[in-house]
Amino acid sequence: MSEMKSEDQDIGQQIERLRNEIARHERLYRKENQPEISDQEFDRMVKELEELEAQYPLFSSSESPTRKVGDDRSKGFITVRHRVPMQSLDNTYNQSELFDFDTRLKRLLPGLQPVYLVEPKIDGLAISLTYEKGRFVQAVTRGNGEEGDDVTENVRTIHSLPDRLKGDDFPDLIEIRGEIYMTRKEFKRINKEREASDLPRFMNPRNLASGTLKQLDPAVVAQRKLEIVCYGVGEIRGMTFHHQHEFNELFSAWGLPTVERVWQAEGIENAWKAVEELDALRLEFAYPTDGAVLKLDDLSLQQEAGSTSKAPRWAISYKFAAEQAETLLREITIQIGRTGNLTPVAELEPVEIAGTTVSRATLHNEDEIRRKDVREGDTVIVEKAGEIIPAVVRVVTEKRKKDSSPFDFKGRLDELGFEAERVPGQAAWRLRASDNPVRLRRQIEHFAGRQAMDIDGLGKEIVRQLVERGLVRDVADLYGLGADELAGLDKFAEKSANNLVAAIATSREADLWRVIHGLGIPMIGAEAAKLLASTFGTMERLTKASTEDLAAIDGIGPKMADSLVDYFNEDANRERIRRLFQEAGLKMESSLERHNDEGPLSGKTLVLTGTLPSMTRDEAKAKIEKAGGKVTGSVSRKTDFLVAGAEAGSKLEKARKLDVAILDQEALLAILSDGS
Ligand SMILES: NC(=O)c1ccc[n+]([C@@H]2O[C@H](COP(=O)([O-])OP(=O)(O)OC[C@H]3O[C@@H](n4cnc5c(N)ncnc54)[C@H](O)[C@@H]3O)[C@@H](O)[C@H]2O)c1
Numbered sequence: 001m002s003e004m005k006s007e008d009q010d011i012g013q014q015i016e017r018l019r020n021e022i023a024r025h026e027r028l029y030r031k032e033n034q035p036e037i038s039d040q041e042f043d044r045m046v047k048e049l050e051e052l053e054a055q056y057p058l059f060s061s062s063e064s065p066t067r068k069v070g071d072d073r074s075k076g077f078i079t080v081r082h083r084v085p086m087q088s089l090d091n092t093y094n095q096s097e098l099f100d101f102d103t104r105l106k107r108l109l110p111g112l113q114p115v116y117l118v119e120p121k122i123d124g125l126a127i128s129l130t131y132e133k134g135r136f137v138q139a140v141t142r143g144n145g146e147e148g149d150d151v152t153e154n155v156r157t158i159h160s161l162p163d164r165l166k167g168d169d170f171p172d173l174i175e176i177r178g179e180i181y182m183t184r185k186e187f188k189r190i191n192k193e194r195e196a197s198d199l200p201r202f203m204n205p206r207n208l209a210s211g212t213l214k215q216l217d218p219a220v221v222a223q224r225k226l227e228i229v230c231y232g233v234g235e236i237r238g239m240t241f242h243h244q245h246e247f248n249e250l251f252s253a254w255g256l257p258t259v260e261r262v263w264q265a266e267g268i269e270n271a272w273k274a275v276e277e278l279d280a281l282r283l284e285f286a287y288p289t290d291g292a293v294l295k296l297d298d299l300s301l302q303q304e305a306g307s308t309s310k311a312p313r314w315a316i317s318y319k320f321a322a323e324q325a326e327t328l329l330r331e332i333t334i335q336i337g338r339t340g341n342l343t344p345v346a347e348l349e350p351v352e353i354a355g356t357t358v359s360r361a362t363l364h365n366e367d368e369i370r371r372k373d374v375r376e377g378d379t380v381i382v383e384k385a386g387e388i389i390p391a392v393v394r395v396v397t398e399k400r401k402k403d404s405s406p407f408d409f410k411g412r413l414d415e416l417g418f419e420a421e422r423v424p425g426q427a428a429w430r431l432r433a434s435d436n437p438v439r440l441r442r443q444i445e446h447f448a449g450r451q452a453m454d455i456d457g458l459g460k461e462i463v464r465q466l467v468e469r470g471l472v473r474d475v476a477d478l479y480g481l482g483a484d485e486l487a488g489l490d491k492f493a494e495k496s497a498n499n500l501v502a503a504i505a506t507s508r509e510a511d512l513w514r515v516i517h518g519l520g521i522p523m524i525g526a527e528a529a530k531l532l533a534s535t536f537g538t539m540e541r542l543t544k545a546s547t548e549d550l551a552a553i554d555g556i557g558p559k560m561a562d563s564l565v566d567y568f569n570e571d572a573n574r575e576r577i578r579r580l581f582q583e584a585g586l587k588m589e590s591s592l593e594r595h596n597d598e599g600p601l602s603g604k605t606l607v608l609t610g611t612l613p614s615m616t617r618d619e620a621k622a623k624i625e626k627a628g629g630k631v632t633g634s635v636s637r638k639t640d641f642l643v644a645g646a647e648a649g650s651k652l653e654k655a656r657k658l659d660v661a662i663l664d665q666e667a668l669l670a671i672l673s674d675g676s
Pocket residue numbers: 025026028029030035036037038039040042043069070087088089091119120121122123124125126127142178179231232293317
């Protein structure tokens with residue numbers, strides 16, 4: 001009996017761990033647009049959870065990610081309820097499961113002779129567009145399926161989306177369901193531009209499209225070209241349809257962008273042929289695709305089949321698998337990150353995957369190693385998808401050597417002499433001692449990098465020697481280095497030493513955001529560093545900010561705010577910043593759109609709309625910014641004032657709905673004159 005109990009406990013814990021891990025990846029994917037793992041790996045985790053929940057119904061829960069749609073809602077947007085919920089789709093990567101779907105449907109709908117519609121599965125973000133009497137009125141993201149974010153203003157920047165539908169035969173109201181995406185060409189263009197301005201690249205078109213759609217300023221959205229494809233409907237009032245394929249035909253007639261090719265297939269064998277045809281064609285489409293969607297064409301049969309809490313029973317997506325290869329895992333090494341995070345890495349017998357040679361793959365963390373039971377000397381399946389780093393998918397257990405034993409993560413850290421601890425509530429381990437030489441090296445390399453202080457000539461090899469010889473124990477020591485000390489390093493000429501001293505000296509003038517990013521504060525990348533620099537202007541003000549001040553900034557989440565406050569509370573970090581300022585003489589000021597925190601509008605967010613009697617919008621914007629205010633493009637709960645001129649439209653309505661204070665030109669000028 002007691003044995004049963006402990007087995008139950010183990011399973012319960014396993015399920016809980018898996019749910020937490022899935023929730024973490026959902027957040028990374030949907031809210032931060034920075035997935036760590038491939039979609040296929042994510043789907044495998046969900047499947048594993050589904051199987052466990054089916055086997056142990058005791059632990060099933062309506063809150064489980066297997067029953068709920070992943071949530072994309074974010075701060076700064078108004079939430080809108082969908083008239084008809086937006087669901088997910090069941091998915092499979094395997095042909096026999098696709099045929100099982102057909103069998104299940106036939107069991108559910110006896111006598112069914114299915115006609116399937118096979119459509120490309122666009123890899124973007126789901127969107128619901130409301131048209132009233134042929135006029136576009138609102139765009140809402142999927143959100144949690146029941147309610148999503150109102151992104152109407154951002155969606156209006158999409159040129160290919162008509163404001164008015166063509167023709168004159170429209171329903172009174174229709175929710176059109178589609179997918180927002182970015183073309184590969186536009187993705188490449190933006191990344192190239194970012195590289196030229198020394199900004200980090202985006203990972204893939206989906207992440208970039210998703211980050212763009214959730215920008216609070218439609219002007220930024222307009223600079224990045226988003227596109228849209230429509231394929232389905234939610235609520236319809238005043239028009240009747242009988243088949244799914246009618247939507248595609250009608251959307252084209254209305255001038256809405258649709259998928260260029262759909263297949264109508266009788267029976268699952270023909271549907272499978274269509275899937276194969278689609279796979280051969282899909283790279284020619286303008287949008288990224290990650291699979292095919294099979295839907296019953298007959299709408300009355302769709303209704304009869306119904307849906308689960310997460311997905312319809314009458315449709316399924318077949319996803320095209322990422323490329324995989326089998327190879328030998330020689331050794332598991334531990335990589336030290338700049339924040340002291342310890343990541344296990346699989347050192348592999350080099351193998352060719354998707355045109356590149358792969359010799360290392362991430363194992364993510366201790367829990368992942370345990371979950372997959374990956375051991376040194378195992379034969380493993382490795383996968384590379386898109387631009388995501390290669391990952392070990394599973395072990396080929398039949399090829400496992402008899403004498404192998406499970407990998408002991410903690411034991412390996414002890415062997416390596418790492419003083420480390422598991423970060424509370426996370427799967428990550430982090431070094432406790434900040435003076436670990438490898439961590440110090442990573443910190444200095446990061447500090448000197450192009451994305452941070454941009455110190456030319458301070459490469460990995462020099463850093464290694466500086467640390468080994470004890471010349472640099474902290475980044476602040478770099479500024480005390482003399483040319484003679486540097487000239488003493490191996491293979492380092494006098495001229496290079498002088499150049500390096502000069503480059504280090506120049507970096508004293510670097511903008512504050514480079515210093516913030518260079519410090520290597522966990523979770524704070526270059527983009528966040530820029531936001532912080534432009535908001536606070538000086539390091540002194542930033543270090544005094546409270547968690548609430550920080551979290552109130554658009555683009556700084558609560559976890560980032562906590563991380564900053566933790567960093568500035570640690571004595572060693574305060575001392576580092578003091579030395580950088582007082583001894584090394586770093587300027588630590590920002591010339592990014594400087595913030596006036598004493599002006600009458602300091603800390604306030606304003607939106608301009610309509611025509612003002614005697615000021616252009618640009619003039620008004622400049623005056624507001626000079627007074628310390630910020631001007632954004634759309635009204636949200638964070639807006640303090642709406643400045644409304646003549647012919648103010650939907651923004652005025654929205655401001656009234658949200659109880660945002662409304663100013664006319666006179667009232668604005670009165671506030672501005674308070675400060676002069
Ligand atoms: N890599 C990660 O860390 C990570 C994390 C979370 C989710 N994900 C990915 O997201 C998926 C879950 O997201 P999901 O619930 O949106 O499921 P999904 O993307 O697999 O399928 C449902 C969605 O497909 C879209 N779609 C595209 N073309 C369509 C068409 N022709 N007809 C109908 N719908 C179409 C719709 O937006 C719909 O909401 C996972 O399966 C995984 O692939 C990845």
